[in-house]
Amino acid sequence: MNDLVPTAAGTADSANDIVVLRDVHKSFGQIEVLKGVSFQVKRGEVTVLIGKSGSGKSTALRCIDRLEKVNRGHIQVCGHVLTDPTLDLRQLRLDVGIVFQSYNLFPHLTIGENIMLAPRSVKKLGKAQAIALAQQCLSQVGLSEKFDAYPEQLSGGQQQRAAIARSLAMQPKVMLFDEVTSALDPQLTGEVLRVIEGLADQGMTMVMVTHEMNFARKIADQLVFMHQGKVWEVGPADVLDHPQTEELRDFLGHDL
Template sequence: MMQESPLVVLDRVYKSFGALKVLDGVSFSVGRGDVLVLIGRSGSGKSTALRCIDRFEKIDSGEIHVCGRRVDAPDIDLRALRQDVGIVFQSYNLFPHLTIAQNIMLAPVSVKGMHKAAARELAATMLAKVGLSEKLDAYPEQLSGGQQQRAAIARSLAMQPKVMLFDEVTSALDPQLTGEVLKVIEALAADGMTMVIVTHEMGFARGIARHVVFMHEGKVHEAGTASILTTPATPELAQFVGTGL
């Protein structure tokens, strides 16, 4: 069998906001079914790196490939890219004027041209997956933060992405609500979903990561399997996981 190329590749990516170098030659790759956790202090560039993958930020130089597509190309088909990549944000960002079902149905209907009845069925299936079957016709404001975040995950999953990006999705939640969201992500990992996760939850990172990238001052400071979280090679990572305990 031919060896599969990774789904996501960052190759010497540079990105500055004005004089501030946010990404300073970042390289890593994510294979199919891999779960890569990006950790690092605030301002280390991990969220920016994640946002570059879905081209919410344009990079200054380097290359990013996602599902065989060159993301940094000027003529990239953004809509095709975003059908392959699902992204979930810290602040959920459900659409407040639509019910949960309508939130989930919107993209399948308007982007993929799915029939409404089929899309509603899909919404029900996706909500069942995140344990929210009874919230189909509720509005986002009627849900707790954890439920909203799970609904946001269901909304992304409904587009059947090949890669899921999670950008500090539990940072706005208390520990109990965090747990229910993390359980959903763990179930996705068990299903073989390819994921890139930015998180501050060290316990969660240890439990779910196949690979870990530790970012420090815009660079990949240390990278490896999940074992580097327990036996870090650099003093910076040792200090970082030490404070995270």
């Protein structure tokens, strides 16, 4: 099990930790989904959450963006203490981008308009600046030619890459990915994973939930194995080669 040394509330465990979860509990009604989850994410590194369905991975991710409020524990992200009643939620959402399994693109807007929407409405960018930013982000995900296309004209993989570009347009400090390839076939999955790998190479801090074990092994600076709402093992990608718990051995035996 991963036990962190307690530190004063509101302080990160080290200056390089951009995300800190400490003894986080989250329940939905009578069902406790997170049972004291603790881990840290260093600036510029990729942390991958792995584990069986229902282990609490996606809930932990959603708590990092305060899409879910925790019942107990401490979370600090990009200097924001998420349990602080004076939390500036708008600033947190500027600092943290999140991409889900579903693309959530507006079908009546072009891809360029989808990407420009938040920078213009939230950051108050002018039209010319927003267009340049959208074009830059589309180029980053390999979709330069799709600026004027509508979502229905794109494949699932292209729509997911457009969703990533939309998050990048807000220039976040941390990117969260929640099972972004689970609805895609293997070929389209590869398209999206190559984009994420490119972001990792550029030094983007990322936390992702995935069942793609080979990709996790390739990209992760840190793996966090969750089981039944708790963190059981934390370490570099080679924890997959040397699991220390029966639970991780069992998970890998079923999923590799």
